[in-house]
Structures are given as C-alpha cells and as structure tokens.
Amino acid sequence: MSYEKDVKSYRVEGLSCTNCAGKFERNVQNIEGVTDAKVNFGAGKISVCGQVSIEQIEKAGAFENLKIIDENIFGNESVPKVSLLQKNLHVLLATCFVFLGGISMYLQGEDSLLTIGLFLLAILIGGYNLFLEGLKNLLKFEFTMETLMTIAIIGAALIGEWSEGAIVVILFALSEALERYSMDKARHSIRSLMEISPKEANIRRGGKEISLSVKDIQVGDTLIIKPGQKIAMDGVVIKGYSAVNQAAITGEAIPVEKKVHDEVFAGTLNTEGLLEVNVTKRVEDTTLAKIIHLVEEAQGERAPAQAFVDTFAKYYTPFIIISALLIMIIPPLLFAGDWNSWVYQGLSVLVVGCPCSLVISTPVSIVSAIGNAAKQGVLVKGGIYLEEIGQLKAIAFDKTGTLTEGRPVVTDFVNLSDNLSDSEVFSKLAALEFFSQHPLAAAIMKEAEIRGINYSTLTVTNFSSITGQGIQGDLQKMTYFIGRPKLFAAYLDNNPALVQDYLTLEKQGKTVVLFGTKNKVLALVAVADKLRVASRGVINQLHSLGIEHTIMLTGDNRHTAEVIGTEVGVSEIKGNLMPEDKLSYMKELQEKYAKVAMIGDGVNDAPALAAASVGIAMGGAGTDAALETADVALMGDDLEKLPFIVKLSRKTLRIIKQNITFSLVIKSVALLLVIPGWLTLWIAILADMGATLIVTLNGLRLMRTRSNQL
CATH class of the missing domain: 2.70.150.10 (Calcium-transporting ATPase, cytoplasmic transduction domain A)
Structure with a gap:
C-alpha cells in the first residue's frame, strides 16, 4: 500500500448530495495521518493532505458506496467501467421481493408470515446501507436524509405497514441511484475533455x-x-x-x-x-489541463443561490422533524385521534420533508452550465460570475483587440527630418518599438519587415515606458520618444501645420503616434485597426437582450474612438483614457447600473477588469494572464460568444429559480395532504423522488444548450 505525503487529488464517483459531501469530507479528515481534506462537490473531487491510501478514502465514503480514482488515471482503460444496473443490483433484487410480497399479500393476506418476510427482505436488501448510516447518525443526533428515512421505515414496520415500508425503500434507492447518475453525467461534461488528448x-x-x-x-x-x-x-x-x-x-x-x-x-x-x-x-x-482544472474549481464554487439553499436547508430539516413529531402526538393526545393513523401521517411527513430536491436544485444547474460553456469556448470561473452575468445592466468594451481585430497596420508614414532618409528614421523608430509590448508596436515592426529595414544593428539603452503616454530610450547617444502629443507639447505649440496634419489623420479614424527627440518631431506614423466583422452584430444583440448601456473605453484619441464607436453602435464612447481613467468610469457605471462587465485583453485593462462585477478577457487560449486573472475568458477570441454566455447565464438563473420554486411547492402540496389525512408513505416518497428527478433533469438541460438555441 503506497502513501503520498503532499496534497493529492482524487476523483469521486457516486457523490450525489452536498450533505453527503460534507460528511465524506469530515470522515476523511478524521483518518489518521490526514492533516486536511477538501471535497469539491460540483467537480466530484477530493483533495487530501497527508499520508493516506485510496482504500482508506473509500472506507470513509462507504456510507455512499463512493468509488475513488486517482486523478492522474482518469479516462485510462485500466479504470473499470461499471454500468448503472451493476451498481444497483441490490435495488433490482429488492424490487423482486416487493413484487413477490405483493403476490403473497393478494393470495394469503398482508398479515401472513410469508408476506411480512418477503417485504422485510426487500427492506433489508434495498435499505441495508441506508439503515447503517441512518442509525449511526441517529445515535449522534445528526438528522440527515438517511436519518429521516430510517426513522420513517422503522416506524412503518412497527405499525405494521410492511408493504409501504418496502415500497419507500425501493423508491428511495431508485431516486438516489438516478440522482447519483445525473450528477456524474453533469460532471463528465467537462471531464470528457481529458479523453480527447x-x-x-x-x-x-x-x-x-x-x-x-x-x-x-x-x-x-x-x-x-x-x-x-x-x-x-x-x-x-x-x-x-x-x-x-x-x-x-x-x-x-x-x-x-x-x-x-x-x-x-x-x-x-x-x-x-x-x-x-x-x-x-x-x-x-497545457492549456487544456488548465481549462479542466479551472472549470472544476469553478464547479466547486458556491453560487449565491446555493448559499441561500444551504442556509434554508439548515433550518428546514429540523423544522420538518419537529413538525412530524407534533403531528404524531398532538391529535392523539388532545383530540383523541388514532395513534396508528397519526404516527403514520408523521412518518409520511418525515419522508416528504427530505430536502434532496431542494439541495440538488442549484449545483446540478451550475455544474451543467459551466461545463457546457467550457466546451463551447467560454471559461466561467465560478457560479457567482454565472449569476452576475445574468444580471448585467451595462457592459464596457476596450477597443483594440476587442471591438477591433487587434492587428493594426501602418497606413501613413510622414518623415519630418531634414537630413535623414525614410529608412534611417524608420530604422530608429523600429529599434525602439522592438522593446514595446503595445499592439501598435507590432504594426510598426511588421511595416519594418515589409520595407526590408534592418534595425538589428542599432543598440537601444535605458528603455522605459511612460505610463499612458508612450516610450523612450537612448539610441546613438540621443534620447528618443514615441507616443502621444503630450510628449512633444512644446514643439507642437510652435508648429501648427504639424498639429493640423496630426488632426487630419486622427479624423480619418487612425491612431497617430509621434517619433522624435525632446526638441523635434522626426516622423508621424498613422496606424489603423480593422473592426471585427461581428462587433456591430454583437452590440445589437446585447441591446436586444436588454443590456441598457454599452460603452467603449479606449486610450486612443477622441477622433479614432468616435469613428470606431459610431460604426459599431455602442451607447457611449470615451477616448484618450489613461488606465486610471478607465477605472474611474467603471466605478461611475457601477454606481449607476450596479451590475457592470468589462471586456478587454486581460492585461492592459487589469484595473478596470478587476473593478467590474465581471471581468471578461478576450482570447484566453494560450494566455496565462487571461486564464488566471479574468472571471470569464472567451477562449477563441470570439466576441460572438458574449451574447451566448449572457443568454446561458440568464437561462441558468431561470432554471435555478424554477427548481427551487418547484421543489418547495410540491413538498408544500404534499404536506397539506396531512390535513385531511390523505398523505401516505408512497405518495410522500413519490413526491420527494419526483421533485428530485424533475429539478435534476431541468438542470441537465443546460448541458445541451447551444448558442443558436437560446
């Protein structure tokens, strides 16, 4: 038996409810040699710190028959595949005994020893693990789902309701099996990516x-x-x-x-x-490994709706137990009711009160939606961001690389030097831009390549970036600058003709940078970036979806910003912005609209992305910074995925609300049947099972949602 000293992750098959996940986590934490353990219910994983074997972890999850698999061999053919039927042979066998018990009851009566024996066998075979866990919890005064069911079934046996007790066991086991299968299916949505490599x-x-x-x-x-x-x-x-x-x-x-x-x-x-x-x-x-890891982490993050459900369930379960107890004793004690009838009603309340459907309603929806989004090229970092996107009222866009293609090209080069040729000026310009990371630098380097200009022989020293204005560096014992007019303010004040040339290029929607020394401008370079084909359509879709305000925030000049912004159709345009200006506008938008997203490249717009309700990065594939820092990443640099994730998020919110509402309504209706005395054990379990299956299937619909279906 081998042991691991450091933190190690394992996949957990069969984890069907958050209560079970919490119990499993505590059990593993109590294993000798384990210093800490953390269960990610959404992803179906456990991370363990300490010396422990897979056998020990499986023993800690024996109450749910959990299967533990080393994370590194998931998808390997050496991992045995077990069918749903194989996993639940005990349910099939117990069902056979219920069927035989029904025949015996018809032929010999419900009080015959054979009938009782057959139903008892069905109860023991179908509910063996349930009883073991329920009795353990009862002794510890832990009122879990297993505890409620154990009390109800034992109570049914004590008052002679053998057939209903057996049916309850079968239906509960079937419900658990289907719930477990559904959650594993939702988790496999993203795990299947592991098998494609x-x-x-x-x-x-x-x-x-x-x-x-x-x-x-x-x-x-x-x-x-x-x-x-x-x-x-x-x-x-x-x-x-x-x-x-x-x-x-x-x-x-x-x-x-x-x-x-x-x-x-x-x-x-x-x-x-x-x-x-x-x-x-x-x-x-690899990027694929990072995507899988980040999505699984996201699936484990609790959304606000899940936090509400967990808090509600914390008080709901004790309320059901107290209600059931009062129903059992008050009518017989105060109103001369029949003890058997009211104990039976109380037991039925325990069964219908199981919070399974309520607890599973949110995580199955979040896991399905996040997994589906990832497979379609949108990485959402957690349920909280999925909910935030669904509530957005305003979206701010960076220009370069977001609304435009981010591949600007040089359209104009004006040499203003008296004694240097075009190639000499451009070689100095390119040598300096070689050290810059700005998108415009790439355009200038590309132009130098097209012109066949060799700048590699020039040595630049003391290179530095001037935040929001440009760059500078020493070349051949002279300091040169590239950037905005602010860097050359004194020279431009005395050269109105040059200012006019600059403004003329800007009015054409081009970004213009100046190159020169402290005392003289040596060249004008105009660069244009092509608008993305999809940009205008995306903005129109967002407006039609009810996004109240779209704003373009860019460091480019006002004229270029106006040309691009007007063409794309955003509600508001802001140009000539420093990084701190973008941050200020983001704060203003949040004060006005509350829920605001910022979409940019994940690096240059870091302050605004961080301040937004949701930070969305373009082109996450291969970009570690975007993958790590953004709340959402559009992996394929595809702006058209933005309306899709907004619609998917809204659909997820609708389904979560539907699930919570349906779960509470069906349980409330079932509980009201107590008043006329119509609530039976089999109706109670059918109500609980039906609610669980419906909310699970409703959540799983999100796995199959495509952008053209929304």
Whole structure:
C-alpha cells in the first residue's frame, strides 16, 4: 500500500448530495495521518493532505458506496467501467421481493408470515446501507436524509405497514441511484475533455523518432504530428503547414491555419499537413489541463443561490422533524385521534420533508452550465460570475483587440527630418518599438519587415515606458520618444501645420503616434485597426437582450474612438483614457447600473477588469494572464460568444429559480395532504423522488444548450 505525503487529488464517483459531501469530507479528515481534506462537490473531487491510501478514502465514503480514482488515471482503460444496473443490483433484487410480497399479500393476506418476510427482505436488501448510516447518525443526533428515512421505515414496520415500508425503500434507492447518475453525467461534461488528448505521441530525440507516454515528454522535445492525428502537447510550430481544428479549446468549428511560429494546443486535431512542434509545456501545464482544472474549481464554487439553499436547508430539516413529531402526538393526545393513523401521517411527513430536491436544485444547474460553456469556448470561473452575468445592466468594451481585430497596420508614414532618409528614421523608430509590448508596436515592426529595414544593428539603452503616454530610450547617444502629443507639447505649440496634419489623420479614424527627440518631431506614423466583422452584430444583440448601456473605453484619441464607436453602435464612447481613467468610469457605471462587465485583453485593462462585477478577457487560449486573472475568458477570441454566455447565464438563473420554486411547492402540496389525512408513505416518497428527478433533469438541460438555441 503506497502513501503520498503532499496534497493529492482524487476523483469521486457516486457523490450525489452536498450533505453527503460534507460528511465524506469530515470522515476523511478524521483518518489518521490526514492533516486536511477538501471535497469539491460540483467537480466530484477530493483533495487530501497527508499520508493516506485510496482504500482508506473509500472506507470513509462507504456510507455512499463512493468509488475513488486517482486523478492522474482518469479516462485510462485500466479504470473499470461499471454500468448503472451493476451498481444497483441490490435495488433490482429488492424490487423482486416487493413484487413477490405483493403476490403473497393478494393470495394469503398482508398479515401472513410469508408476506411480512418477503417485504422485510426487500427492506433489508434495498435499505441495508441506508439503515447503517441512518442509525449511526441517529445515535449522534445528526438528522440527515438517511436519518429521516430510517426513522420513517422503522416506524412503518412497527405499525405494521410492511408493504409501504418496502415500497419507500425501493423508491428511495431508485431516486438516489438516478440522482447519483445525473450528477456524474453533469460532471463528465467537462471531464470528457481529458479523453480527447492522446496518451502517447511521436517525438524526435537524438535524430530518432520514438513513441512516448505524454508524461515522459519534456519541454523542448520535437513533436511529430501527422495529418488526422490529435496534438498531444502545447507547443510552437517549427516546421510544416496545416489547418488545425481547435474546437475543444476555443469552441471554433472552422479549422485554423497553422504555420511556423504559430502556437498549437493539446487536444486539437491536425487535419491536413505534417507538423513539427517544439513542446513548450509539460502535460500537466497545457492549456487544456488548465481549462479542466479551472472549470472544476469553478464547479466547486458556491453560487449565491446555493448559499441561500444551504442556509434554508439548515433550518428546514429540523423544522420538518419537529413538525412530524407534533403531528404524531398532538391529535392523539388532545383530540383523541388514532395513534396508528397519526404516527403514520408523521412518518409520511418525515419522508416528504427530505430536502434532496431542494439541495440538488442549484449545483446540478451550475455544474451543467459551466461545463457546457467550457466546451463551447467560454471559461466561467465560478457560479457567482454565472449569476452576475445574468444580471448585467451595462457592459464596457476596450477597443483594440476587442471591438477591433487587434492587428493594426501602418497606413501613413510622414518623415519630418531634414537630413535623414525614410529608412534611417524608420530604422530608429523600429529599434525602439522592438522593446514595446503595445499592439501598435507590432504594426510598426511588421511595416519594418515589409520595407526590408534592418534595425538589428542599432543598440537601444535605458528603455522605459511612460505610463499612458508612450516610450523612450537612448539610441546613438540621443534620447528618443514615441507616443502621444503630450510628449512633444512644446514643439507642437510652435508648429501648427504639424498639429493640423496630426488632426487630419486622427479624423480619418487612425491612431497617430509621434517619433522624435525632446526638441523635434522626426516622423508621424498613422496606424489603423480593422473592426471585427461581428462587433456591430454583437452590440445589437446585447441591446436586444436588454443590456441598457454599452460603452467603449479606449486610450486612443477622441477622433479614432468616435469613428470606431459610431460604426459599431455602442451607447457611449470615451477616448484618450489613461488606465486610471478607465477605472474611474467603471466605478461611475457601477454606481449607476450596479451590475457592470468589462471586456478587454486581460492585461492592459487589469484595473478596470478587476473593478467590474465581471471581468471578461478576450482570447484566453494560450494566455496565462487571461486564464488566471479574468472571471470569464472567451477562449477563441470570439466576441460572438458574449451574447451566448449572457443568454446561458440568464437561462441558468431561470432554471435555478424554477427548481427551487418547484421543489418547495410540491413538498408544500404534499404536506397539506396531512390535513385531511390523505398523505401516505408512497405518495410522500413519490413526491420527494419526483421533485428530485424533475429539478435534476431541468438542470441537465443546460448541458445541451447551444448558442443558436437560446
């Protein structure tokens, strides 16, 4: 038996309710050698810190027949597959005895020893584990679902209601089995992503091609991917050209062109050419692995609705027990009621009062929605954000890379130097921009490549970024600046013609930067970024969905902002903004609209993204910063996923409300049947089972929701 000293995660099969999850967690924490344990109910996982074996953990979950699987071998063929029928053979056997008991009751009467014996066998076989757990809890005064059912069934036997006791056991066991199956199905929605990535891959080492397990592939290895094969690791293409289907990561249905220097992801499909890829991440660090980890963590986060349900259930269960007790004793004691009849009614109240459907109503919906969103290229980091998105009243957009494609190109270059050629000025400009991370720098570098300008011989020193204004650096013993007019204010005051040229380019919707020294502007560079094809349609959809206000926040000049903002159709446009200005506007929007989202690239807009009710990052695939910092990430850089996640979130909220309402209403109606004395044990269990199944199936509908169905 092997042990692990550090924190280790395991998958848990059969975890069907939050109460059971809490009990399982406490049981594992009490194992000798364990210092801490944490159950993630939504994802069906447990993390254990300390020395412990799988056998010990399974023993701690024996009350629910939980199956524990090492996280690292999930999806492996060595893990035995057990069918729903195999898991519940005891239910089938108990049902047979109930059927035989029914025949015996018809032929020999309900009081015959054979009839009672057959029903007793059904009760013991179908409810063995239930009774063990219920009696243990009863001795500890823990009034769980198992405790309520155990009291009810024992009580039914004591007053001679053997047939109803047996039927209650069967229906309860069936309800538990279906509930467990439904939750496992919802969890498998995201776990199935693990199975799309190959377990082995062909690599080249030392001039030889060999096949290795992905666990043994190292960063720096060369991966060989043939047409039709799935890519096993994240990496960068070093040879070849192909189209890769990235639907598993980004939700994009159309294959994406991949050439040298392009990034590829584990789990995606190479459709055409042969690719050679330099591996950049180990298997546990791939984008796919991070998505799965983050989604499972999100599925374990409690949404506000879940917190309400858990608090309600905390008081609801004791209320049901006290009510049942009063129903049993008050009518016989005060109104000369029949003891057997009212004890029976009280037992029925215990059964119908089980909070199963209420407790399961929210998590099954959240798990289904988050898993479905991830498979369609939208990573939601928790149930709380799913609820927040559904309540949004305003959305703020960054411009570059969000409403526009984020691939600006140089449209104009005006050389203002008296003694330097275009290529000389541009080489200095490119040498300085080489150190910048701004999107405009990429456009200038691309233009330098097109012009065939060699800037690598120029050495830049003392490079620094001037927040919100530009950059500076020393080149050939001279300090140069690139950026906004503020950097050249003194020079521009004395050159109105240059200011006019600058404004003319801006009015055309172009972003203009100046290049020069402290005393002279040497060049004007105009850059334009193409509007995304989907941007205007997305804004229209959001307005039609009832989003009251859309605002574009950009650091670009007012003229460029006006051109882009007007074309895309946002409600409000703000340009010339510093990062702190975006933050201020975000706070103003929150004061006015309460629920506000900010969508940007996840890095440059960090303050505004953090301040928003929900921070949404574009292009999360391959961007660690976006994956880690954003509340929501659009993995495929696809703005059209924004209306989809808004609609999915609203549908999730509707379903949660439907589930909670239905669960409470059906139980209330069943409890009212006590007044005329119509409530029976089998009606009680059918009400409880029916409510549980309906809220579960209603929540599972979210797994199949697609953007074109909303």
